[in-house]
Amino acid sequence: MADKLKVTLVKSPISALPKHRRTVEALGLTKMHKTVELPNNAATKGMIAQVGYMLKVEEA
Numbered sequence: 001m002a003d004k005l006k007v008t009l010v011k012s013p014i015s016a017l018p019k020h021r022r023t024v025e026a027l028g029l030t031k032m033h034k035t036v037e038l039p040n041n042a043a044t045k046g047m048i049a050q051v052g053y054m055l056k057v058e059e060a
Contacts, residue, residue, distance in 0.1 A: 001040065002059035008035040011054040020051045027051075 009029040013021045027047055028036040037060050038044045048057055 003040055004037045004060035005040050005044065005048070006035055006037055006058045006060045007048065008033060008056040008058075009054060010056045013051075013054060016051070016054065020054070023047050023051050024054060029055075 007027060007029065009024065009032055012032060013024045016024075027038065027044075040059075048055060
């Protein structure tokens with residue numbers, strides 16, 4: 001298992017719940033198609049699970 005995950009925002013959070021918008025922002029994703037590398041830990045996986053319908057996740 002990789003120690004980093006590449007997370008890309010592929011769907012706009014405009015129509016999402018406010019809690020989901022804040023989660024996307026906390027992941028460091030501010031614009032469409034922006035990619036960030038995050039550590040592969042339980043906290044990150046929980047955030048990804050919550051807003052996974054807006055993200056594309058790959059192992060880095």
